Amino acid sequence: MSAKLKTWKELPLGGVVPGGVARELNKTGSWRAERPVWHEDKCIQCLQCWLHCPDASIVIQGQKVTGVDYDHCKGCGVCAAVCPKDAIDMVPEREGTCAR
Amino acid sequence: MRKVMTGHKAVAEAMRQIEPDVVAVYPITPQSEIAEYYAEYVHDGIVHTELVPVESEHSALSACVGAAAAGARVMTATSSQGLALLVEVLYIAAGMRLPIVMALANRALSAPINIHCDHSDAYLARDAGAFQIFCESAQEAYDYTLIAQRIAEHAKVRLPGIVNLDGFALTHTSQVVEPLEDAVAKKFVGPFQPLYPLLDVDNPVTWGPFAMPDYYFELKRAQEAAMEEVPGVFLEVQKEYARLSGRPYAGFLEEYRLADADRALVVLGSTAGTAKVAVDALRERGEKVGLLKVWLFRPFPYAAVAQALGHLKYVAVLDRAISFGAMGALYSDVAAALYRHKDRPVLTNYIYGLGGRDITAEQLESVLLELSKVRPDEALRYIGLRE
Amino acid sequence: MPSIKTLAKREEKEIRFTPGHTLCAGCAEPMVVRTVLNAIEDPVVVASPTGCLEVASSRFPGTAWNVPWIHVAFENAGAVISGVEAAYKALRKTGAIPRRIRFVVFAGDGGTYDIGLQALSGALERGHDFLYVCLNNEAYMNTGVQRSSATPACAAATTAPVGDAIPGKPQDRKDLTEIVAAHHVPYVAQAAVSHLIDLGNKVERAMKFDGPKFVNVLTTCPLGWRTPRDSALVQSKLAVETRYWPLYEVIEGKYKVNYKPKERVPVEEWLKTQGRFRHLFRDPRGKERIAEFQAAVDRHWEWLLRKEACLSGEEGGQA
Numbered sequence: 056m057s058a059k060l061k062t063w064k065e066l067p068l069g070g071v072v073p074g075g076v077a078r079e080l081n082k083t084g085s086w087r088a089e090r091p092v093w094h095e096d097k098c099i100q101c102l103q104c105w106l107h108c109p110d111a112s113i114v115i116q117g118q119k120v121t122g123v124d125y126d127h128c129k130g131c132g133v134c135a136a137v138c139p140k141d142a143i144d145m146v147p148e149r150e151g152t153c154a155r
Numbered sequence: 156m157r158k159v160m161t162g163h164k165a166v167a168e169a170m171r172q173i174e175p176d177v178v179a180v181y182p183i184t185p186q187s188e189i190a191e192y193y194a195e196y197v198h199d200g201i202v203h204t205e206l207v208p209v210e211s212e213h214s215a216l217s218a219c220v221g222a223a224a225a226g227a228r229v230m231t232a233t234s235s236q237g238l239a240l241l242v243e244v245l246y247i248a249a250g251m252r253l254p255i256v257m258a259l260a261n262r263a264l265s266a267p268i269n270i271h272c273d274h275s276d277a278y279l280a281r282d283a284g285a286f287q288i289f290c291e292s293a294q295e296a297y298d299y300t301l302i303a304q305r306i307a308e309h310a311k312v313r314l315p316g317i318v319n320l321d322g323f324a325l326t327h328t329s330q331v332v333e334p335l336e337d338a339v340a341k342k343f344v345g346p347f348q349p350l351y352p353l354l355d356v357d358n359p360v361t362w363g364p365f366a367m368p369d370y371y372f373e374l375k376r377a378q379e380a381a382m383e384e385v386p387g388v389f390l391e392v393q394k395e396y397a398r399l400s401g402r403p404y405a406g407f408l409e410e411y412r413l414a415d416a417d418r419a420l421v422v423l424g425s426t427a428g429t430a431k432v433a434v435d436a437l438r439e440r441g442e443k444v445g446l447l448k449v450w451l452f453r454p455f456p457y458a459a460v461a462q463a464l465g466h467l468k469y470v471a472v473l474d475r476a477i478s479f480g481a482m483g484a485l486y487s488d489v490a491a492a493l494y495r496h497k498d499r500p501v502l503t504n505y506i507y508g509l510g511g512r513d514i515t516a517e518q519l520e521s522v523l524l525e526l527s528k529v530r531p532d533e534a535l536r537y538i539g540l541r542e
Numbered sequence: 543m544p545s546i547k548t549l550a551k552r553e554e555k556e557i558r559f560t561p562g563h564t565l566c567a568g569c570a571e572p573m574v575v576r577t578v579l580n581a582i583e584d585p586v587v588v589a590s591p592t593g594c595l596e597v598a599s600s601r602f603p604g605t606a607w608n609v610p611w612i613h614v615a616f617e618n619a620g621a622v623i624s625g626v627e628a629a630y631k632a633l634r635k636t637g638a639i640p641r642r643i644r645f646v647v648f649a650g651d652g653g654t655y656d657i658g659l660q661a662l663s664g665a666l667e668r669g670h671d672f673l674y675v676c677l678n679n680e681a682y683m684n685t686g687v688q689r690s691s692a693t694p695a696c697a698a699a700t701t702a703p704v705g706d707a708i709p710g711k712p713q714d715r716k717d718l719t720e721i722v723a724a725h726h727v728p729y730v731a732q733a734a735v736s737h738l739i740d741l742g743n744k745v746e747r748a749m750k751f752d753g754p755k756f757v758n759v760l761t762t763c764p765l766g767w768r769t770p771r772d773s774a775l776v777q778s779k780l781a782v783e784t785r786y787w788p789l790y791e792v793i794e795g796k797y798k799v800n801y802k803p804k805e806r807v808p809v810e811e812w813l814k815t816q817g818r819f820r821h822l823f824r825d826p827r828g829k830e831r832i833a834e835f836q837a838a839v840d841r842h843w844e845w846l847l848r849k850e851a852c853l854s855g856e857e858g859g860q861a
Contacts, residue, residue: 061603063373063380068313069252070366070374071351074359075608077562077599086567102546106738107775109572110561111553118550127561131568132772176632179625203635205628210664214621217661220614221589221625227632229625247614353610354630354639356585361605363613370602 087130097142104134162293162325167192169300172340176227179207179218186234186260212237216244223253226352235262249284254307262322271511272322275476285315287453293330311384321425407456409448416445433519460492467500469526507538549580563606568771581745591653592616620661645672651692666725679763691716727754730792736778768817780812796855
C-alpha cells in the first residue's frame with residue numbers, strides 16, 4: 056500500500072472500481088510465516104491443492120500444477136494438508152524471502 | 156390538457172411518462188396510491204417497467220440501488236415510517252451516486268403513530284445526501300417529479316432525489332393539473348445513460364467497496380462536490396422546463412409579494428398556498444407582508460435565501476416538525492443563511508401542523524401581525540397548540 | 543457434472559475471484575466462492591451483504607472480484623439481487639442486454655439467518671432468478687465471533703461466552719435450509735466446503751432452474767471455531783461424517799440425502815477438535831450436554847431420512 060493516495064478530485068464516481076485489481080494492489084504473500092514447497096516428482100496432478108487454496112495461489116497451466124504464486128500465498132498450509140501424496144511441504148520462511 | 160387529479164395521480168402520471176425500468180415499492184399510508192397506480196400501469200402492460208413488490212421499504216430502496224447499479228432507471232415512493240426504515244439505504248444510494256427519484260408523501264413519525272402530514276420524515280432524511288424538493292400543489296408535484304429525474308441523472312450530479320408532497324393535503328386532494336403531452340415529457344426526460352452498469356459483464360466493476368480512513372473522507376468530499384452541482388443543474392433544468400410548460404418557475408425559491416415587504420413567512424410545501432391567502436388578506440389591509448416558499452430544501456440555497464430575506468425587518472420561519480432539543484431545521488438553515496448577511500431581520504421560529512394539525516390563513520395572519528411584538532428571548536413559538 | 547478439470551479449465555480462462563483479498567490465511571470462504579463461480583458457465587453478477595467476504599474482498603481502491611459485484615448493506619442482499627435481476631429483465635425486454643446473465647449472492651450466516659432473512663424471504667417469494675449461497679460459518683466472524691442463529695448449542699461465542707452461569711450458547715441453531723425449502727423454490731441444498739465437487743455439482747444442477755435457488759454451505763472458520771488455520775477441511779469433513787451437517791438437496795420439493803455415512807461417528811469427534819466447544823470436555827456437566835447435542839443431531843438426521851423417504855419422488859420412497 057505504498058502507492059500515492061489520490062485526492063478527492065481524482066476518485067471514481069461512487070467509489071466504483073474496475074474488477075480484479077486487488078491482485079496487483081495487495082501482495083498478501085508478505086503475510087506468510089511458512090511457505091509451501093511443491094515437489095513435482097511426487098505430484099499426481101489431482102488438483103486438490105488448487106481447488107482448496109483460499110488465495111488461488113496454486114498456479115496451473117493446462118489444468119496441471121506448475122508452482123505456487125508466492126506474491127499472494129499466505130502460507131495457510133491447506134494445500135499441504137489436503138495433498139494425498141505429501142507433495143507439498145510447509146517450510147519456515149527465512150528472513151528476506153517473503154514476497155513484498 | 157388540464158385534468159383534475161390528486162397529487163398521487165399527478166406523481167404517478169409523471170412516473171408513467173418517465174417509465175423507469177424498475178419500480179420497487181412498498182405500501183404505506185398515505186403513499187400507497189402511487190404504488191397502486193403504478194401497479195395498474197404495469198399490469199395493464201402500458202409500461203415496460205419491472206415492478207418489484209417488495210416486503211419492506213428497506214428492500215424497496217435496496218432493490219432500487221441494485222437495479223440502478225445494474226444500469227436501469229429506477230424510482231420508488233414512500234412515507235413516514237417507511238422513510239425511517241429505508242433511510243439507511245438512502246445514505247448508501249447517495250454515497251454510491253445512484254440517481255433514484257423518490258416521492259415522499261410527508262407524514263408524521265411515530266410515536267404516537269399518526270398517518271397525517273408533517274415534515275419529520277423529510278427532516279430525518281435531511282443529511283442523507285439526496286437532494287430534496289418541496290411542492291406546494293399537485294401541479295408542482297407532477298412538474299418537479301420530471302425535473303427531479305433530470306437533475307438526479309445529470310452527469311454532474313448522479314444523486315438520489317426526494318420530491319416531497321404533503322400527505323393528504325396534496326396526496327389525496329383533487330386539483331387541476333396540466334400534464335405535458337406524453338411525447339413532450341418523454342423527450343424532456345430523455346433516455347437514461349447508465350454509468351458502469353453491473354450488467355456490462357465484459358467490463359466488471361465493483362460497486363460499494365469498503366473504504367478505510369485512508370479514503371473514506373475523500374470519497375465523502377467527492378460526494379459533496381456532486382451535491383454542490385445540484386443548484387446549477389436545478390436552475391438549468393427548471394428553466395428548460397419553464398419554457399416547455401409555460402409554468403412560472405425560476406429559482407430555488409418562490410418570492411411572493413416580498414420585494415416591498417417588511418415582514419414575511421418562510422415555509423415548505425402546501426402551507427405556501429394557505430400563506431398566500433394570509434398575505435393577500437393582510438396586504439388588503441395595508442400590511443407590508445410577504446412569503447418565501449422554499450422549493451429546493453437540500454442542498455439549501457443559503458445565498459438566495461439571504462438575498463430574498465435580507466431587507467426584511469421580521470421573519471417567521473415555519474417548521475412542520477420538532478427537531479427535539481434544537482430549533483427547527485428550516486429555521487436553523489435560514490438563520491445560517493442570514494448570519495453572514497450584513498442586514499439581518501429578526502427571526503422567530505414557529506412549529507406548526509404536527510401530525511396533520513390544520514393550519515389556517517387566520518393563524519398565519521396572526522403570526523405576521525404579532526412578529527414585531529415577539530420578545531427577543533422567545534425565539535420558538537407554536538401555532539395551533541392547546542397551551 | 544463439472545469435474546475438477548472442468549473447474550480448473552474455466553478458472554484458467556477467466557479467474558472470477560482473484561488473489562489479493564485479505565481474508566484470513568486458511569479461510570474457507572474463497573474455496574466456496576471460487577468453486578461456485580467456476581461451476582457456472584454463463585456470465586454472472588454477484589451481490590454480497592456486509593461481512594468477512596465483503597470487507598476482505600473490496601477494500602477501496604482494490605477489489606478481488608473480477609465479475610460485476612455489488613455490496614449495499616448487511617440486511618438486504620436478497621433485495622439488492624432482486625433489483626439487479628429486475629433491471630436485467632426490464633433491459634432484456636428493450637433488447638439492451640443480448641446475453642444470458644446469472645445472478646449470485648454470497649452471504650454469511652449473519653446476513654442470511656438473521657438480519658437478512660426478511661429480504662431473502664421476499665426475494666424467494668417473488669421468484670427472482672438467482673442463486674443464493676450462504677457461507678455458513680456459524681457466527682458473526684467479521685465483527686468478532688458473536689453468536690448468530692446459525693451458531694450451534696453450547697458453542698462459545700463472544701456474545702455467548704462460557705460463563706459460570708451460562709456455558710456458551712443455550713439455544714439450538716435455526717434450520718434455515720428448511721425455512722428456505724418451505725418457500726417451495728425449485729432448488730435448495732446443503733453442502734460443505736470439504737465436499738467442493740459435490741458443491742460444484744449442486745450449483746450446476748441448481749442453475750438449470752429458473753427462479754430462486756439456495757445452497758447452504760458449511761464454511762468452516764479456523765478463527766471463530768478455534769482450530770488450526772490449515773484445518774478448515776478437517777472440521778467440515780467431520781461435520782458431515784458425524785451427520786451434524788447432512789449433505790442433501792430438495793429439488794422441486796423432492797428430498798435427496800446425497801451422502802449417508804456408513805459408520806455412526808459420534809458428534810463428540812467433531813466437537814472435541816474445536817476450541818469453541820472445549821468447555822464441554824472440562825465441565826462436569828459436559829457429558830450431559832454432549833449427549834443432548836448428539837440427541838439433537840440424531841433427531842434431525844432421522845427426521846431428514848423420514849422426509850426423504852416420504853418425499854423422494856420415488857414410488858413408495860426409500861430410507
